[in-house]
Amino acid sequence: MLHEIVISGFGGQGALFAGQLLAYGALEEGWHVTWIPSYGPEMRGGTANCTVIISDEEIGSPLTRHPTAAIVMNLPSYERFEPLIAPGGVLVVNASLIAQKSQRADIRIIYAPANDIAAELGAAQMANVVLVGAMLAATGALQFETLDQVLDKHISARHRDKLELNKRALRRGGALAV
């Protein structure tokens, strides 16, 4: 079992936090896991990405050149990572912000209008969670119930009121990949 997942977007879209949700989930399920951010001067508006590796074996490199799954939240991220996904891998595209359609036939692609879904649910900041849901449904990397527990534990105090909404966002994303 090996999932090498990249999550990439503008700073402020929650790419790093989405990756941490996965890392906490993997820890919860007892896997080996690493989370590593690109830590350049990426504040709101710049690009930010992180790599999460989940494995049943000791993890060597915490970085990967060819992720088995990627969540791309904006166009620069799509352009960077779409060609790099390993054959047989999964690409989750934030279709609310990315109009491009991939020509690749060797990977599974899910177009998730994540910003629209999140806004419809009542909190636009949850687009990242919608995308995580789609990725998890497509890869089976972690159980949804595990992510519920992680949200219970790690959602910040100021977003506490949106806990249940986040769980719904996760499943709305998951429904896109069934």
Add this chain to the structure above:
Amino acid sequence: MTKELWKGNEALAEAALRAGLEAYFGYPITPQTELLEYLAKKMLATGRAFVQAESEVAAINMVYGAASTGARVMSSSSSPGMSLMQEGLSYIAGSQVPVVLVDIMRGGPGLGNIAPSQSDYFQLTKGGGHGDYRPIVLAPASVQEAADLMYGAFDLADKYRYIVIIAADGNIGQMMEPIEMPPQRRLEKKDRGWELTGAAGRPHRLISSIYLQSEALHQFNMHLQAKHRQIEQNEVRYEEYLLDDAEYAVVAFGSAARAAHSAVRWARAKNIRAGLFRPISLYPFPHAQLTALAQRVRALLVVEMNTGQMLEDVRLAVAERVPIQFYGVTGGLVPFADDVLPEIEKLTRLDNGAS
């Protein structure tokens, strides 16, 4: 014990607290800043000393002063900041006070950039400042190891009254991994016979690096050299991975070793008998172990995030016994397993060509 997810910089800070850190002096610099931030919150809350100094030069001299009183003291920085600290470190070595430092290495020379690097190897392991001294340098390759080495670093510094440097790179500092954090220690303060605690009721003590008489300075240097020989005998640390039957060995430390670890596994899947030798102590360097390894394998590959600094120590240990190839990236680039695997494959061709 349950595992928790920790970021490298914060794990280093927490492990230092649990090892009984009493005073911290530092100056913020990426990619190390979370360490200082974490201690800023925790040190004062637990009644310990924390000072954000006006510069790294000031910070290291505050460290020197606090260490002279026998306190458990540390600083942390990243490459350009470490360069600024070198004068102070030379004085600290010359005064034989125990000090722990963390260097979260970034790209150089000069201001370079904030991305991960291993290009402080020469500076850290060969002395750095003026004079014949060499700090103990320990290079973690994971967050767990970073916490464990940090936890033991103060005892090591005390044991030899010397400098211990935890040399990690930006990736180890920024990465999160599940770890078991070692428990809080209770330290008993006892007088060790050298610290400056006020001379009332006892003969005065002097901590200094000044020896105006040549013969006296020579004697002091011989004493330091004897200390180095002891450190070389007692403190060598390394890890071997799949080396038992290996024909080809990769030598790498820190983050570079993580990529090499993956590449070695991939090479095994291609029926190449590769293994990994990972120095954990960069000084003392595992010289004898590498000499022995060179008698068992056909060729070595050294992988570093610099242009070949540890490579020189590997060459000293291996001499001309087997061919040594090098793969390095700089500037904040990180070796990927995809890059290391073809370099291992080259070793096998080199070998065929020679025979």
